[in-house]
Every structure is written in structure tokens, then in C-alpha cells.
Amino acid sequence: MAIARCCVALLLLVVLVAAGSAAAAADQLRVDYYRETCPNVEAIVRDEMEKIIGAAPSLAGPLLRLHFHDCFVRGCDASVLLSSTAGNVAERDAKPNKSLRGFGSVERVKARLEAACPGTVSCADVLTLMARDAVVLARGPTWPVALGRRDGRVSAAGEAAASLPPADGDIATLLRIFAANDLDIKDLAVLSGAHTLGTAHCPSYAGRLYNFTGKNDADPSLDGEYAGRLRARCASATDESGMISEMDPGSYKTFDTSYYRHVAKRRGLFSSDASLLTDATTRDYVRRIATGKFDAEFFSDFGESMTKMGNVQVLTGEEGEIRKKCYVINS
């Protein structure tokens, strides 16, 4: 009994120390981190982002998603950007990452920063700033981004497959995965609002349209009329035609609160979106923001939750490296 108590205490201590050091690492990030070494970093990223989004507004969603997929696997260390090598299949080649886009845009911004301040600004910081600017340029909120993340040297496809939330996840699964990243139930409700931007491929939601309960039926939690419209864009559960659907139909290039109105009307595209209606806390949040009377509240919440997400398991100080190119570790 005494031994069991001692082990529990030890485990608790390990968890507390780990949580404490993760928080301590994030505490080292600073908004003016590059004040001496690359004072124009934010202006350079913003200038290049204006060109990128100006030429292709539909890239705002993918660039926001890249940061999310980076942070949930090994923390925000730009591991998602590394290419596979002869002996290693990297995160970006894992199944849930096959639909990621925007890698070329990240290299473009990084190249501008390398020209201005060589070997100084990490790819992890570049991703974080690009995600924020993508939201701003899609007419969403802005928030201060603390900087000083360093880049990791490891990227493994298996870790991505195990750590990213599945589109068919229920609320318990999503909460567990968010909690593993120090994100709580409110963060889940708020960050799901990122699905106001972007598009999805048929395999991400086809499971809800065909043979959901084995009776050749659709997911009963999905609005019937909407399911019919989706079936027209997604011919079967195995449709690989590559056709895309807007996740926030009508305003998928604009960051706004209409995502919550779709979810409230049982028109969220993924099971994960629909699952927000299955818990009292997330359901209340969806319904409140869906009224359209609390847009400013959602905007401010989104900045706060993005800041928390951008702090997940960051590398700081002497950890990791500052990559010269984001797709490959320094030799």
C-alpha cells in the first residue's frame, strides 16, 4: 500500500515537473524576441503574406491548418515542414497530412527572412506568424505573437497519425487529444471555429453519408438536405476524385462566425464539428456565437486559444536549431 502511494506521488511529481517545464519554455517567448537580430521580422512576413493571399485567397485556410498540425505533433517545432528522407518517412507524408497545402509559401517567406537576417528566425516562428497573418488577411482577428521558438530535428509519420484528431472523433476523443496539448474544452469549441476557412476532400466526411449505421443510411446527426447536397460532391465512401467542399459554405475564404451557425443547424461537415453539439459546454458556446451577437467575443477567444496552441511544447534556448531551409534540417 505504502509502495503504491509512493508510486502515485512519484508519477504526480513527474507530470507536474513536465507541465512546469513546458510552461517555463513558453515563458521564454517574447513579442520582441528578434528586436536586435531581425527587427523587421513581422513586417517582412506580413508583406510576403499580403502577396501570397492576394494572389491566392484560398491559401489562408491551409496556412492556418499547417500551424495546427505542427503544434499537435511534437509541439510547435516546424517538424511538419520536414521532407521525408531515404531512411525516414516524415510527418508531412502521414495520411492525415496528405491534404496539407502551403509548404511552398512557407519556403518563400523563410527565404525573404534568410536574405534579411540569415540563420536567425526559426521556421516554427515563421509558421506561427503566417497562421496569424492568414487569419488577419481573411478579415479575422489579430493578436500579439510571442517569438523565440526553435526548430526540431525529428519528424516521424507515425507520430502524426497517432497525435492528430480524427475527423470522425467524438467529443471524448477530441477532448483527450486537446488535453494532451494543454488545451481545454473551451479551446476545442473556439479553435474548431477555424473551420470557417477552407475546404475538405470527400474521404474526410464520406463516412457520414453512406451506410453510417450499416443500413445504407446517413449520419442522423447530419441535416438531411445538407447530406443530400454533399452526396452530389462525394459519390461513394471510397470516392478519391479529389473534389472539394467548402467547410463554411458561402464564406469559406472569410474568417467569420457563420461556421457556428452551420454547426448549430446540424450542418457541420465532420463528425468532429457535429460533436460540439453533444456536450453542454461546447453546445452552449456554439449556440451563443451562432446568434451573431458575439462576434467580437469569438474573435478575442480565438486569439487567446491560438496563443495557447502556439505555446505547445516549444523548443527554446539551446534546444533544436534555426533551420536555414524549412524542409530540411541543417547538415
Ligand code: HEM
Ligand atoms: C477539432 C479537431 C479537428 C479535426 C478533427 C479537424 C479535421 C480536419 C479535416 C479532416 C480537414 C479537411 C482535410 C481535407 O479533407 O482536405 C480539416 C481542414 C481544416 N482544418 Fe481542421 N480539424 C480540427 C481542428 C482544427 C484546428 C484547431 C484548426 C486551426 C486552428 C483547423 C484548421 C483547419 C483548416 C483551416 C482547414 C481547411 C484547410 C484547407 O482549406 O485545405 N482545424 N480539418
